Amino acid sequence: MALLETKGLGITFGGLRAVGDFEITIGDHELVGLIGPNGAGKTTLFNLLTGVYLPTDGDVLVEGKSVVGLKPYQIVEKGLSRTFQNIRLFKDMTVLDNVKVAFHHKMSYGTANTLFRIPGSKYWKEEADIDKKGRELLALFKMEDNVNDMAKNLPYGKQRKLEIARALATEPKLLLLDEPAAGMNPQETKELMETIHFIRENFDVSILLIEHDMSLVMGICERIIVIDYGVIIAKGTPEEIKKNEKVIGAYLGQ
Amino acid sequence: MKKRVEYLITTGGLTVLYLVIMLLIVVGVLNGYYVGVIIAIGINIIVASSLNLATGFLGQLALGHAGFMAIGAYGAAHLGKYLMAVLVMPDFIKGIIVLVSCLLFGGILAAIAGLLIGIPSLRLRGDYLGIVTLGFGEIIRISIFNIEAIGGARTVLGIPKLVGITQIFILVAIVLAALYLLVRSRHGRAIISIREDEIAAEAVGVPTTFYKVYGFAISAFFAGIAGGTLAFYQGLIDPKKFTFMFSVEIFIIVVLGGMGSFTGTVIAAILLGVMNELLHAVDNWRMVIYAVVLIAMMIFRPKGLMGTYEFSLVKVVKDYIAKRKNQKTT
Ligand SMILES: Nc1ncnc2c1ncn2[C@@H]1O[C@H](COP(=O)(O)OP(=O)(O)OP(=O)(O)O)[C@@H](O)[C@H]1O
Ligand SMILES: [Mg+2]
Numbered sequence: 001m002a003l004l005e006t007k008g009l010g011i012t013f014g015g016l017r018a019v020g021d022f023e024i025t026i027g028d029h030e031l032v033g034l035i036g037p038n039g040a041g042k043t044t045l046f047n048l049l050t051g052v053y054l055p056t057d058g059d060v061l062v063e064g065k066s067v068v069g070l071k072p073y074q075i076v077e078k079g080l081s082r083t084f085q086n087i088r089l090f091k092d093m094t095v096l097d098n099v100k101v102a103f104h105h106k107m108s109y110g111t112a113n114t115l116f117r118i119p120g121s122k123y124w125k126e127e128a129d130i131d132k133k134g135r136e137l138l139a140l141f142k143m144e145d146n147v148n149d150m151a152k153n154l155p156y157g158k159q160r161k162l163e164i165a166r167a168l169a170t171e172p173k174l175l176l177l178d179e180p181a182a183g184m185n186p187q188e189t190k191e192l193m194e195t196i197h198f199i200r201e202n203f204d205v206s207i208l209l210i211e212h213d214m215s216l217v218m219g220i221c222e223r224i225i226v227i228d229y230g231v232i233i234a235k236g237t238p239e240e241i242k243k244n245e246k247v248i249g250a251y252l253g254q
Numbered sequence: 255m256k257k258r259v260e261y262l263i264t265t266g267g268l269t270v271l272y273l274v275i276m277l278l279i280v281v282g283v284l285n286g287y288y289v290g291v292i293i294a295i296g297i298n299i300i301v302a303s304s305l306n307l308a309t310g311f312l313g314q315l316a317l318g319h320a321g322f323m324a325i326g327a328y329g330a331a332h333l334g335k336y337l338m339a340v341l342v343m344p345d346f347i348k349g350i351i352v353l354v355s356c357l358l359f360g361g362i363l364a365a366i367a368g369l370l371i372g373i374p375s376l377r378l379r380g381d382y383l384g385i386v387t388l389g390f391g392e393i394i395r396i397s398i399f400n401i402e403a404i405g406g407a408r409t410v411l412g413i414p415k416l417v418g419i420t421q422i423f424i425l426v427a428i429v430l431a432a433l434y435l436l437v438r439s440r441h442g443r444a445i446i447s448i449r450e451d452e453i454a455a456e457a458v459g460v461p462t463t464f465y466k467v468y469g470f471a472i473s474a475f476f477a478g479i480a481g482g483t484l485a486f487y488q489g490l491i492d493p494k495k496f497t498f499m500f501s502v503e504i505f506i507i508v509v510l511g512g513m514g515s516f517t518g519t520v521i522a523a524i525l526l527g528v529m530n531e532l533l534h535a536v537d538n539w540r541m542v543i544y545a546v547v548l549i550a551m552m553i554f555r556p557k558g559l560m561g562t563y564e565f566s567l568v569k570v571v572k573d574y575i576a577k578r579k580n581q582k583t584t
Contacts, residue, residue: 050457076459084457090450092514092562093443100440101447105459107440114439115432119258123439170459 001064002027003206004049004080004174009058010230011048018044019230022058026174030206031196033221035214037250041230042210043085046176050082051075062174077105081172083163085179085210091152095143095162096134098151102169103130134169140202141165141195157188161195168199174206175199181216189213193220214251218242226250260568267567272423279419289419295527296422297484300429302507302519304476307433309505310513311442312469313449314376315384318391319477319504322364324496325394326478328404330360331413331485338414353416357425357482364478367394368471376466379452383470391501398493410491417487425483429476430516434564436472437516445469446514499541506544510551512558517565522558 002025010020019041026032036042047053049060051072060067062078070078090098107130109122117123138144141161146154151162160180167175177196181189193216199205211217217224218238226234226241228250234241241247275292278284284292301323308316334356341348367390375386399407417425436442444465447455456462485491507526511518526544533540551558 052453052457071461071463072456073459073461076457082457084454088451088454088457090447090454092450093446097443097446101443101455101460102458104440104444109440111436111441114441115435117257117435126440166458 002061003030003063004208005061005064006049007059007061009045009048009055009060011044011053012056017230019048019227021231022048022227023232024225026206026208028173028206029200029204030223031200031221032206032208033217033224034208034210034227035212035217035224036227040227042227043178044230045227046082046178046210049075049176050080073105076170076172079171079173080176081167081170081174082176083160083167083178083180085182087159087163089151089159089163089166091150093151094147095138095149095151095154096131096147098162098166099134099137099169100130102166103133105170106130137165137169138162140198157184157191160184160188160192164195164199168203168205172205174208177207177209179210179212181211181213189216196220263568263571264566268427272420275419275423291527291531293417293419293422293487295523296426297480297487298504298507298523298527299426299520300483301477301480302504302511302523303430303433303516304473304480305504306508306511306513306516306519307437307445307476308470308473309508310515310519311437311449312445312466312473314466314470315381316387316470316473317384317498317501317505318387318389318394319473320496320498320500321387321391321394322367322474322477323481323484323500324398324493325364325367326357326360326481327485327491327496328360328398328410328481329363329478330356330482331410331491332404333359334414334416334482334486335412349414349416352414353421353486356486357479360482360485361475361478364481365471365475368474369467372467372470372474376470377463388498388501391496391498395493395496398496405491405493407493409493410485411489413485413489413491415486415489417483422483422487425479429479430520433476433516441465441468449514503544506548508558509548510558512560512562514562515558515560515564517563518558518560521560 004024004026006022006024009022011018022045034042034045044053048055051067051070051074055068062080067075067078090101107126109126113121113123135144135147138147143158143161143165146158151159154162164177164180181192184192196207197220200207209217209221221238224236224238224241225232226247233246233250234244236244275284279289301319305316305319308314334352337352337356338348341352371386371390375382398404437445444455444460447460448462448465452462507522508519510526511520511522530540533543
């Protein structure tokens with residue numbers, strides 16, 4: 001059974017068909033690129049997959065079960081996690097706390113436990129556990145020295161990394177990255193590619209990557225989907241996509 | 255440092271503070287008038303801290319906390335009058351039992367009111383809550399005036415006077431400790447993450463609607479406790495107290511102290527309490543002066559006196575020990 005499958009997925013905003021007839025299947029441990037010109041509907045697709053928008057038609061299946069109609073936080077519980085095109089960190093929280101928020105749904109101690117912190121209770125166990133996990137995760141991203149910094153004070157590249165780390169903290173099966181290289185200089189982009197490689201090697205997770213920069217996507221994805229005006233115009237390996245007439249047309253505006 | 259030691263340090267610090275206040279009372283530096291001022295400040299600390307949870311930590315504009323206080327005050331007062339009449343036991347124990355049970359009762363009533371207005375208005379994004387709470391405060395005030403059974407427009411009299419300096423000290427300590435512990439937990443992180451970015455919070459697995467309602471209801475609960483405390487301190491309830499302007503005063507304390515800092519709320523409540531006393535002669539100008547203070551604040555310290563900083567005795571002790579160690583090694 002596929003990790004993610006969409007069937008005839010689409011959404012219309014007052015006459016504008018932002019995404020239509022969208023069909024993809026993503027299996028375990030895949031890295032799939034999603035490219036398309038400005039306004040093609042890439043972010044909208046992410047919003048459909050993660051429950052931010054309710055599709056006007058079609059279905060989204062995660063491990064065979066429909067997730068349409070679930071709230072975004074419930075879809076996180078199903079194993080989908082995302083980053084945002086315009087970074088959305090908890091700016092006035094520490095780097096470590098940003099990650100700890102993402103462990104929330106894996107924790108279970110209640111309000112009474114919070115107020116009466118009895119020694120040996122669930123509160124202490126779970127908090128110690130996520131403190132350790134959070135620090136380890138940040139160390140993997142070489143941010144162990146930043147744990148106590150406010151997120152807003154991080155340099156841009158690290159903010160992007162933190163957002164990815166935070167998404168990974170939810171322990172997703174599928175990670176959705178929305179233009180993680182946007183606004184990065186070539187050096188930062190290169191580091192980001194290494195980070196993505198690294199995630200693939202160290203986490204049991206599939207990645208759906210939106211990217212504007214063709215060369216970046218071509219470099220790391222084994223499979224690429226191209227959309228324009230909300231519909232898929234091509235699918236295939238980087239070599240196939242490079243030669244595809246429609247893709248060339250869409251990108252060169254012919 | 256062991257957690258147990260940390261709690262001991264905090265408790266010890268509070269005990270010392272309490273003993274100092276008591277000593278000042280005994281030697282006569284603080285007369286009955288000042289004690290009254292301190293208690294009024296204590297009540298403001300409780301209600302403003304509760305508002306800070308909703309507005310400073312959760313990020314939801316709430317302009318009707320006087321309404322929750324009123325509910326807590328009336329609920330606690332009437333139950334208190336009843337219990338005092340029916341319970342037969344030694345006065346001291348009766349006082350404690352009545353105080354605790356009635357404050358909880360008032361708090362729970364206020365929390366239920368919080369749920370009733372929070373559930374519909376917090377489902378929506380944006381500042382609907384501000385408008386709804388503003389209306390809610392007025393509805394409560396006008397309702398009280400028109401419900402004869404609970405006192406109507408008359409002052410409610412004959413409420414047992416169960417709150418003095420000791421009780422207020424303990425209550426403030428408990429409420430602040432509870433709020434502080436709450437904020438430093440997975441629930442607190444969820445609440446703060448909503449203030450920071452609701453969409454991102456939801457995207458990392460925080461049930462945002464639940465936590466908005468949860469945080470708001472807890473805030474209402476403690477505002478209700480503050481109301482009950484007020485009733486048991488004064489021994490009466492003046493229904494004219496719970497106006498919109500009172501809600502605004504509570505709000506000003508939060509803004510002045512810093513959204514997201516209980517330390518700031520405590521300091522601002524003390525400052526405004528003292529200022530109120532100094533301004534008695536010019537009572538008509540009070541709101542004008544508040545406004546000026548707030549404007550100055552927005553210009554010079556837009557994040558409030560304390561921003562999101564929290565004072566912690568444990569931190570101070572730790573820093574001191576670290577410093578000592580450094581001196582020894584160098
Ligand atoms: N909430 C909305 N209401 C109305 N129109 C929307 C909404 N969200 C997206 N759209 C429209 O849908 C289309 C696709 O937008 P989308 O943001 O998905 O593009 P994109 O492929 O992510 O583009 P970019 O590369 O610039 O990020 C655009 O025309 C956009 O204006
Ligand atoms: Mg986009």
